[in-house]
Amino acid sequence: MALEFDVITLLPEMFCAITKFGITGKANRNKLYHLHTWNPRNYATNHYRTVDDAPYGGGPGMVMMAQPLDQAITDAKTRQTDTGIKQTHVIYLSPQGQCLDHEKILQLSQLDSMILLCGRYEGIDERLIEEQVDEEISLGDYVISGGELAAMVLIDAVIRQLPGALGDMQSANQDSHVAHLLEYPHYTRPDNYKGKTVPEVLLSGNHARIERWRQQQSIGRTWLKRPDLLTKKYPAGLPDKEKELLEEFKQLQHLAINQQETDTTKGIGVTK
């Protein structure tokens, strides 16, 4: 059964960005997931269809009113239940939530459905959050103008985990082993671009050597750029195989730096 996303948003058109384009567009056409939007504007009761009001206590900006959101969420829940979904899960995208990471994406990709609540303005009436929200999730420690982009990031990352969404690219990167490390560097033609060549191993046709080099680059770059990820993946230290690859990477790094110094003093590759 397809994964069901129900999104509560004042700007439903924004979601075309994922439903119409790229990997997520194709997954949508292949019915790997369904995305329904619910506009709180359609649940507003007054003549002007107001969904926001001034904050109690004063201060700048406007606050999203509880009632239109409450009814939109209730209708979304009813739709999901009618689709045969046993449990609903309402997620509010906000900087106050737990930060989204790979583990969280894997966990969410196991659900049958979710309801994503997108805030605008200064935020949402706290009573609605207390009543209806099961979980708050954040993209990171910064503020964006609304929850829509955050919801789309979450949906995109979850869809990539669905069987069939990535086609033949699926296997390698989905390997849990690889998923916690940074990607190895990629190259395509030409083999010489502005004097910069492609690593010889990639042209060798030796798949075992290529595989080993890529794994080494993944570990090495993670050590260089995101050592925190290595500690998270291997709290007790690197296994023997990985340790060997990393030590060799460090030595190759030194050689490369020394070679660069030699080139510079000899005026190789120096343009004045």
Ligand code: 4GY
């Ligand atoms: N950071 N992670 C984020 C965000 C916008 C006003 C409350 C974030 O997820 N969402 O900055 N959201 C605000 C906009 C209402 C959410």
